[in-house]
Amino acid sequence: MSASIETLLEEISGVEDPIEELQCLKTALLSIPVSALRDFISGHRFDVIFSLLNSNDREQVELCVDILERILMACSPVHVAQNYRARLQAGLTHPNNTVKILALTQVGRMVEHPDAVTEILNNHDILQTVIHSIAEENMTVAKQAIQSLSKLSHSKPGLDKLFKSDLLKALKDVMATSDIIRYRIYELVVGISSMSPISLGYCANSGLLSQLLEELTGDDVLIRATSIEMVTTVAHTQHGRQYLAQQGIMDKISNMIKGAETDPLSSLYLPGLVKFFGNLAIMDSPQQVCESYPVFQNKVFEMAMDADPVMVGVALDTLGLLGSTVEGKQVLQKTGDRFNAVLVRISQLASAGATELRVRSLEAVSQLLTLQPEQQTEDLLALSESWFRLLSKQPVDMIRNISTQPFPELHCGALRVFTAIGTQPWGQRLMIGSPGFMEFILDRSTGQSKEAKDAKFELVGSLLSSSTAAEILGTQNYISLKAYLKEGPYYVSAVAAVGTEGAD
Template structure:
C-alpha cells in the first residue's frame, strides 16, 4: 500500500479505535520515515481533523503524541497555507490549557515568520492571541511568543498590526498583571527596537519604550538592574544610543557611577553600567574615554579587583573598546592607566584561573588585532608596544600555552597568534622563536577538529601576508603555501596509500 493510503487508513481508524495511543504511535512513526518531499505532496489531500480532536483529550500521553503527529504534518505544509487554513485552530492552541499544545501553536508561527514575517501581519487575531502568551505561566512559552512578536518589527505591515489600537491595548493589559510579565513585554520591545530606527520609533510612539526608561527612576534596585540590562542592549545600536542620549539616560547613568561610593546597593548595577558605557565607547571612544572619567577609572580599577564577576566585565570592556582603531587611539591617550592595565592583563594570563585567562586572552586579541588596511606606522608601533607591555617575553608565554593540553585556552592563544601573524612585528617574534617553524608546520600537534581549524587560520593568515617572504624567507613561505593548499585536515599517510592503490 502506498504511503498516502497507509496514512489515510490510520486516520480513518483513529476516531473509532479503542487504543488511540497505539494508532497515533503508528501514525507518528509512519510520518517520521516518510520523505519530506513525499509528505508535502500528501499533506494537502489528507484531513487531519481527527488528530486535532485528540488535543482535547485528558490523557497527557495522547496529547503529546497528537502534538508530535501534527507537528510533522504541518511541517510539510506551506507556511502561508497553515495560517490560511488553520487560523482558528492556531488561536485555540495558543490559549490551550496544556503546555504541549501551546508549544505546538508557537512552533507553527515560528516557522511562518522564519519564512516571511509579513505573512503573520495579515492575521491580527492570531497576533492578538500571541500577545496574550506573554503572560503565560510557563516562561518558555512567553519567551518564544516574545521572539515571534519581535520579528514583526522587521516589516512595516508587522509594525502596523502590532501597534494598532487593539494590540496596544492588549499589551498594556498584559503589562499590568505583574512586574515579571511587564518586563517580558519590555524585552520584546527592546529586541524590536534594536532591529532598526523605524522599529524603535514605533516602540517609542507606543509609549512602552519611554515607560521602560522611566522605570530607572524607581527606588528598586532589582527593577533598575533589569532596566539597565535591557537599555545596555539598546545602546549597542547607534540609533538606540542616540535615543537614550536624547532621553537623558546617558547622563543619568553617569551620575549613578558617581553614586557608587555612597550607595552600597548601587554596586549591583556596576556590571551593567560598565557594559552600557563600553557599548557607548564602541561608537564614540574618544568622547567616552575623555569625558566619562569615572567610567574609565572604575573599569581599570576592577581589572585588578577582588570580585571576579566585575573583573571579567572590566576585562571584556577594555577589549571591546579597543577592538576598533578609534578605540585603540582613545585608550592610548589614557597613558599610564592603560599601561598598568596591560601589565595586569599579562599577570592574569600567567597566573589566574582558567575563565579569567580566557577572557583576558580574548581582550588582548581585540587590542592588538590590526587588519592590513589599517596598518599605519603609528598603529603598528602601538599594537607592538601594547603586546610587549604585557610581561617579559610575552610571545614565549603565549606560545608555551599553545602547547599545553587545555583545549579552550589553547584555542584563544591561537586566535591571538593569528592577530600577531597579520603584522610584521608579530611575524618577527614568531621567526625569532626557536622551534616555532617546526611547530606550525607539524600537523600532529592538534588532534581535535577545532584545534586543526584554529591552527589552520594562522597558516592562512601567514600565506596571504605581504611581508611573509621578507620576514620568514622563501623556503618557509613555500611550505606554508603547501600546508594552506592541502587544507586543515590533510593526512599524508592516507594520500600516499591512495596514490599507490591508483
C-alpha cells in the same frame, strides 16, 4: 500512500485507544515528502486528530501534535488560517505545553504571510490569548508568543493592532503579573523598536519604552541591572541610540557610574553600565564616547585593577572591544602610563589568574594587538610592538609557555595572540628570533582538539598572508609553512602513522 493515510484516519476515528493507529499515521506522514503531502492535505480535513488532543493521555496528545505539525507545515499559512483557525485558538489554552507551542508556531507563520495575517488581525481573541501566553510559566511557550507578536509587528497593520487598539491594555495588564513577566514584555517591545524608526515610534508612543527607561534608576538593584541590559539592546541600532540620546540616557548612565562609588550594591549593576558604554563606543566612536564620558574610561581602568573577578572580567572584555578598532587603540595609547599599568596587570592575569580570566586576558591581548594589513602604518606598528613588549621581558616565551599548558582554551587563546602579531614584521622578527619557535608552529602533535588544530592553522595562514614573511622568516621556513597550509588543519603524516603501527 495517500490511500493508506485515508484508511488510517478512518480507523483512528473508530477505535477507543488509537495510540497504535496514530503511530502508524505519524510514520506514514513522515515517509512522504512535504511537497507530495500538499495536494493530499488540501482535499482532506483532520478534525479527528484535533479532537484527540482533548485527552489526559500524554502519549496520545504528543503523537497528535507530531502529526498535526507535519500536516500544518505542509499547508500554506492561508489554508491554515481559513480551515484551522478556531482549532488553533483552542490549542492556545490547552493544558499541554506542546499543543500551545504548536498553535503559537502556526500563529507565527500566519502573521508573517501578507494574506493570512488579515485573518489573524480580524480575530482579536487569538491575539489577546497570544499576549496572555507571554505570562506562561513554561519559557518555551512564552518565547514562542513573543516571537509571534514580533513577526506581527513587521507590518503597519500589525503595529496598529498591537499598539493602537485595546491589545495595548492587554499588554500592560499582563506586565502587572510580576517582575519577570514585565521584563518579557520589555523584551518584546525592545525587539520591535529595533526593527525601524517607525516601529520605535510606536513603542515610544505606547509609553512602554519610557517605562523601561525609568527602571534604570529604580530602588531595586536587580531590576536596575536587568533594565540596563535591555537599554543596551536598544542602543544596537542608530535610531535607538538617537532616541536614548534625546531622552538624556547617556548622561543618566554616566551619572550612575559616578554614583556607584558610594553604593555598596553597585557591583550588581555596574558591569552593565560599563558594557553599555563599551557597546556604544564600538557602534559610534571610541574617541567621542571616551571624551564625552570620561568616567567610563576611568571606571574600566579601575575595574581592571579590582580584586573582584566579575569586575576584572568586564574590564578585560571592554578593553578588548575598545582596542579592536584603530581609533580605540589610539584612545587607549593617549592615556600613557595608566594604560601601560593596565597592560601589565592583564599580563599577570594571563600568566597566573583563574582560568576564565586567563582566557579573557588572552582574548583582550589578541584584540589589542591585531592590525589589518591596511592599518599597519609606522605609528600603529610601533604602538602594537610597544604593547606586546610590556607583557613580559620575554613576551614570546611567556605566551608560548601558556600555550603548552593542559587547557585547550588557554592553548587556543595563546595561539590567537601569535596570530595577531603574525602579520606584523616586528612580530615575525620576534618569532624567528625565539629558539625553536618555528618548530613549535610546524609541530602537529601539539594541541589535538579540533579547536587547537584550527587555531594553529589560522596562525600559519596569518604568517603567510604577510608580504614580509618570506624575507623575515627565511625561505625554508616559508616553504614549510606553505606545505602546512596546503595539507590543511587536520593532516596526519603517513610516516608517523606507519611508525605508530610498528611500535604497536
